[in-house]
Amino acid sequence: METPLKNTRSIIFDGICTAAMNAFFAGPFLAAFALALGASHWEIGLISAVVFLSMPMQAVGLYAVDRWKRRRGLVIFCALTARLLWILIACLPFFPTKASVRFLLIVLVCSGLTAAIPGPAWHSLVRSLVPLDSLGKVFSKRLAWGTVIGLTLTLAGGFFVDAWPNFTGRAPLEAYSALFVIGILFGLIGVRAITHLPEPPMEGERPESLRALMWVPTFAMPVFAPCSDSSRFGISPST
16 A cells, blocks of 8 residues: 555545646636626526535435445546536537537536535545544645635736737637636646545445434534535535
8 A cells, every 4th residue: 555645645636636627717816707698697606506505416425435345446437527528618618609608517517416425435535545533634744735726826827818819819708718627627637637646445245325424423424524615526615
């Protein structure tokens, strides 16, 4: 098994890549992109709510982890699928149709639902890899670096969008596609970092029913709290 130091470095590096990805996937760029496509205020609100509407899918992920006990594989598959779906969004300006906003919403919902599934798997995997007394230190570094990178890239992205028409002579809408492609690349690098993590065996041999898993009291799992990160695999409501 790899050393804990290499594991924590991979976890922190994945967090940096995820923050960089969400700097372009969420917040002002996604909202401006949707408005440029002709989205209404109601549709902008729906886009912002996707990440919350997809939260029940974590129950599916909880059941899948308990049934098949392949946490890293589930995380990699769902993260890769959710991030690659953004290729369809990046291509929208090159195929303008009246249904562009509807297509954007469909892809965002699919990406959000897929991204929510591996939440329990990620929490469990991190808890198995990082010693309990190191969780706070590891995730404070992950959050600090992610915040700095996310803020820097958001500002740089704003200047990029403003400069795009002058330097390229192309439609401003295509600047958002370029940012989304960069975000996809960051997301894929993050998935690559996850593949470097080992897969420790899970405790317990008999899978539980979904009802039994849902009734596990929250206070029985306090070690999962530091691992929370609702923007791990897809769009973030806070950026």
